Amino acid sequence: MNAAKKIASYILAVLVVVFTVLALLAIWDIIDLEDVIQKILTSLFVIFVAAVVILFIFAVVIKDGNVSKPQNRQVE
Numbered sequence: 001m002n003a004a005k006k007i008a009s010y011i012l013a014v015l016v017v018v019f020t021v022l023a024l025l026a027i028w029d030i031i032d033l034e035d036v037i038q039k040i041l042t043s044l045f046v047i048f049v050a051a052v053v054i055l056f057i058f059a060v061v062i063k064d065g066n067v068s069k070p071q072n073r074q075v076e
Helices: 002-027 036-061
Strands: none
Touching: 002 036
């Protein structure tokens, strides 16, 4: 499960870098971003929704059986 989180984190980080490079190229007028900005925002929205669904699945549906309730310790 921990490996899946790392892989997802790396994939999202790579996507952010790619979108940032595209945005910088557009700012410096190296590439033309007529439809690209709409596609980038739509892609980011789709990625966000997918991440929310996956988070819901991991948090609610697939409960970790190793999680125990914290014990209240008294301070002496």
